[in-house]
Amino acid sequence: MSITDPPRPHHTVTAIVVSHDGSRWLGETLEALLRQTRPVDRVVGVDNGSRDGSTALLTGALGPKAVLTLPRSTGFGEAVTEVLDRLGPGGGQEWIWLLHDDCAPDARALQALLRAADQDPRAAVLGPKLRDWLDRRLLLEVGVTVDRTGRRDTGLEAREFDQGQYDGVRDVLSVSTAGMLIRRDVWDEVGGLDPALPLFRDDLDLCWRVRSAGYRVLNVTQAVAWHAEAAYRRRRRITASGDHPRRLDRRNAMFVVMANLPFRPLLRALVRNLFGSLFRTVLFLAAKQPANALDEFLAFGSVFGHPVRMLRARRARALGREQSYGTIRRLLSPPGAGWRRLADRTQSYLSGAGFVESAGRHHAVTAAQQEDGEELLTDAGVTQRVFSNPGVLLFLALALVTLAAERSLIGGARLGGGALVPVIGGASDLWDLYREDYHQAGLGSDAWAPPYVAVLAVLSSLLFGKTWLAVSLLLLGSVPLAGLSAYVATRSMIPGRWTRVWLASSYALLPVATGAIAAGRLGTAVVLVLLPVYAALATRVLAGERRRARRAAWGLGLLLTVGTAFAPLVYPLAAVLGALAALAFPRRGVAVSMAVAFAVPVVLLFPWLLQTAADPGRLLLEAGLHQSSLVEARLPAQALLLLSPGGPGMPPLWVTGGLITACLAALLMRRNRMVIAIGWGVALFGVLVAILVSRTQVTSAGGDVEAPAWPGVPLAFAATGMLVVAALTADRIVEFRAAGGLRRAAALGVVLVAFSTPLLAAGMWVARGADGPLRGTVRDVVPALVAVNSAGGERALMLHGTEEGLRYTVLRGRTPVVGEADIPAPDGPRERVRLAAAGLVSGRGGDDARVLAAHGIRFVVLTAPVDPRLSQALDSQPALARMSLSRAVGVWRLTQQVALPAAPPGDPWHGRWLWAQAVLVLVVAALAAPGSRTDGAEPAPQEEPGPVRELAAR
Template structure:
């Protein structure tokens, strides 16, 4: 074992408290190092003097405080002549090797000639039986994984030499010729993940990285545990670690895998940032965003690093991907993050419980049950099973809508564009669409843009999740939001399934009512937060008030009617319970956040009854029978027969017979009556949208959802009485069984009818594009029957068709369109040209309309098919001038963003515990 030449390099930086023991351990090896040299990176605690006393002044190199670990090693090696068979032993100032560590490392290197990097098993500096590392791996987003349980002790369970993706630079033994061939440690990685990058490149060069378990070193991890200041980089340690993690993974992965890693990092960082903000950890949230931005905003650095690592990268990846964290670990990590957040502890990094090594074939089966057990436990939860079942029901029922090229129809305009287009539309001052408008864009556009951003910027995917996925989302929200209200799991499952499959949900999907679908998902959350708001714990009630206000603002952006309904209930709750401050907070947040848009309702208060999307009379049942409202059927396409919800009505009526819990029965029926009365009133009002067009009655879906929620909570809270009747035996047992069967008939019949009939309505996955191909890029008057629309350049985005149009301009276009269809040409064509219109398109033109337009010299016939005809105006159009932008618009947008962030922080939830008040009422 005396043949190899070993050069030990100890790098110190303000580590005097550990350095003495480290130097003693290095110099006391049973197989001594041939050369021991030191490098001090500008220490101010006497570390340099310790190095010189132990190693001699000529064997210590003094460097600046900004020098990183890799740069220090490179400086030392640059002054030492390389030997023919030389190994470099890298040591931190806080890493004390066992007396036989170097011997075992060299013995392992002799056994395996392909091993070029070897590392010891690392234990904790203080608790010397506690394992720190036995090799390290990462997932494809750069999250570090040690393969150890939290506070796992060394009991010989990891003995033996194992191939690993990386070993720590603390105690790393490297062949010098391989070090020089791969370029050593990247000097741009001052700290953290520099060892991972080096080992990855060594593996790409065809060598092995081995963790030698008989070699032991004790590591304090001073930098990672914030036990000393880091001066090699100006970044915060957590930010630096996260940045380097993403950079190393994306620099070393092949191109395709790198693209997937980029997507994973963007989505993962966004989720982590959101959790940090909600958990009131703004510094960690900033670090996450800054780390991601540092990588994305410097593509040249990443491109340069990828070019330097291109040799052997693709070939080496086939072996390296076996060493990456197993894919199932991502679910475990996400579960740990969410569970820590829900427990009020904030999002905490997982301890890394997946093995970082490749086990022999006989041990591979031991890894599978661990992940499978987690997935099995997760998938066996009642709420998860319910959501999956509702997802399957929705996918089967929506079979005719899914997979089409263009989703739209009914109240939903054809979904086009990307999330960036929606953000631009929401932020711009003048909207050059239709006849042009300088009004504020509907705020729900920002919500849809944010959701679409999470789905890779695809607007169609975000809208599909919100609309087509509203049934499983509503079931999940109802199940989770009522966990502190309804302790019994079976009752919650019934409530969630019955709520998700109400006629309001299926009717909203069939008619393309995006606003109702979103509010329908949020209503159970409103109920859960409302109960928490009445909690006796002030901090919990205060957070619930801010959270309710924030989510109520989201619902109001889609359907302002929900704010009116909840405001009435809020005032009644103030009178009954006296929670004035919390309720006032919840009711004040939406008007403040949505003020620039809501102020437009002052002149047209009736528009508060409308929701997001188009408003067409064909979507409303003109003669809605009374029994329809009493069975929570709001009318329109896609609704089941009235007897589907008869079971819910029957069980709610049966609850009136219970003498106990009269307060619950009274509140439940009171909310139901309130919702039905509001639905009757709403269904009798005729409203015209600010964008003009045909007058239509408001849809009573949201009030009926309120009413159904009251009865569902009532029945679920009194369900335990059925268990008492069943236990009594005899006739009471039969009554209980019949009552349960009747109650479950509602979700079963609703799901069966929806699956059998499908999504019957105007919503379609193959909606034709309303913009004529011959008129793209111009302002076009589109005539459809007795109605008209002005299109400009392209198909309108979500929300553009709802922008208010000046009444004078709208009336001018209406008179000109009527004149053209009637055969009066000159003046009407000049009016359209003055408004910037260049083309006239007619959907399914009748022969008399075609003849009238062809007979006018001011129009040139371009095309005519059975579905559409297009004419061009001869007179050149006038240029539409944009009005001056409101100087207060940008400050108000910034104020909106700041207020939203503030409310989000104030609404951060703490530990979730059952409310004693709720439990007492439930009993």
């Protein structure tokens, strides 16, 4: 030491070990305490009513005179205060070293803490680096901070190993009482641990008050201690408080923040806690954790329901609170950290689903730079892991391909054409349509609105009422969404990330996908996104643990409801495959789970599903218009076998040849025969249904079009079976490649051919564009002249001459909103209007005009291209007066009085059932929502093999 250095104070250290039913850890803790390289000067053991022999351990190690026994309900702070009240002051500068019974310090821990204290006379509280008791490499704490709502933040990733990345002496907001070294005079000055906080957050409150008093709190990473966190992880019963531990922790967190913040930050934190607690309560209920929801609610009430206690606590902490807040603010979690935690938890959840495959959860690391006090945030880990993940890269690549291919559709004024009516209106229009018990659209109908309208209404509401954005997301974004869905859903079935990338990209770029977009088939686009999720949930139903299987069954039922609402054919296809799967895997509870999954759509879609099943042809239709120009009358068999459903937007047949070749190559494999048989069975079933569908004539909801149904949905089922077969045999291809010779050449050939499918499909789609009847900008279906003169809701008869004959549609003086065209017209009025329309163009007289007037039709419109013969026929009718005529459109008005038919009285059960339906949807969603374990010590989840992998193992 230099002669100019000030003399170092003589340190006296009193160690206090507090025990409560901790005999399984206490022996190692006492041994570690007694072998310190810098021995403690005094040791006192306190036992709070242990029933497991902890008192005997303390007495045997420290002697009976050094052990104090207190009641079982005594808190940690009360025990320490009781010891200090009975002890006299030590010599020199006295330090108190607090140890839990489950905290074993390293032999050099105390020496390192005192050395750091010698370097800074303002250091009053010092804490060691804490590692896990069981996995001694695992970091638990290097100091702790909180946000303004009391949420604890260690600045560490989950299961982060100690590699020296945080080494040094660091300013922190708080250190744990497990290994805390605090000056005795500072303890007395600030009043020690608050007895109102018997457990949890008492260390945070003490350190905050120490900082408010002008002292420093340091974490010294050269000092190491191993902590079991027995109370936090519920490894022993807590008796110091009557509250549930989680409720106690949350209550104390809010109490400490509210008691120590200055007035203005307190007001902001009050609002954050109010809305944050309500939000977390709702999230806990949605996650089927009612106990946690109750704890959150009661914790908030217990803090803010006792204002006198809060005012008393704030008055006791008033000294230095305003002056020290500038320093403390830099040590609190920065604004937005809570949202980052929510995003990271979402990332962790997606990791379990296979989207993000990195282990652990990231937290923003906050440190006060000692030079200028600026905050340092390191979020690069999340970005790096996300954007290096194959699933994310696949999604981005498919999104870029989609943008390039749909260049003519993006940015238009109004999306429409093909099967998609021009997208107008907002979420409120969809809700009105779905709630109506009688629809004035068309000829009027009391039929139930298609339930997909409600799905679009919900999505539109979430997108700020923009229906066009919801439709664009589902239809135009279906390719990247389908690729992401296939990649995530096959994690439990398909080994190898890059195999899943091939599967997902091939699936997303199927001719079904590009054809659905080109023709505006919203129903097929939605089903394409949902189909891989169906497969993943069905796998879990068949092979998962009973509770997980039942939860998956509710989820499968809910998503089947959505798919069936858009394309009713999904339900019978899935039901047949589900029944066969239940028979093939007769495990306990599978039949019940499958029954649950297929009962949910029947209940939630009642009575619309019953109304649809009454006309079996309507099961083959999907959301949108049914037009003969969108399907091929006699689709060749080779097209169906190559998964091409026909119609606009189809690539050449040879594009999917690589996929078929890879699937045929799987038949040569001797292993996995059961898997191959099941996959090909699904594929052949889908192809056979597609053949049947493409040969079936179906009448549109309005009754004006009869044409073959489009086989896109069954071909999507077939493609799923083929892709799973090819992907599950990829490991054999790798073996062949390693074998050398002809096998190596054959394996490389199969791989090249297989990868040609997504590459060729993407290239052809980009080169051709999303060409088809779908357009980014379409005109209103109803001419502006008709819309202006239809203020009273009068209807318009839209006539269109085709090679097959005259087609007609009745509209209510405006372009219909999405879903109105799917409401079936009643047979009687529809037939009378059909005969009247035919009479007008054939030259019959006023009786036909009177029929139109009786049904509220005031205008007759000829759509492009206007047929001169039809316009002359309408001009010759004395009951019609021409308003406008051009090559694009012709408009005539009935000369006689027109009155809209009165709507029948409303059905009182209609509205009641809609409310019941909403409640049932929420109940099913809650039953399907993933639960979470609430125990502190959780074993690492083990992936359960799905039925496909079980079969593959055979």
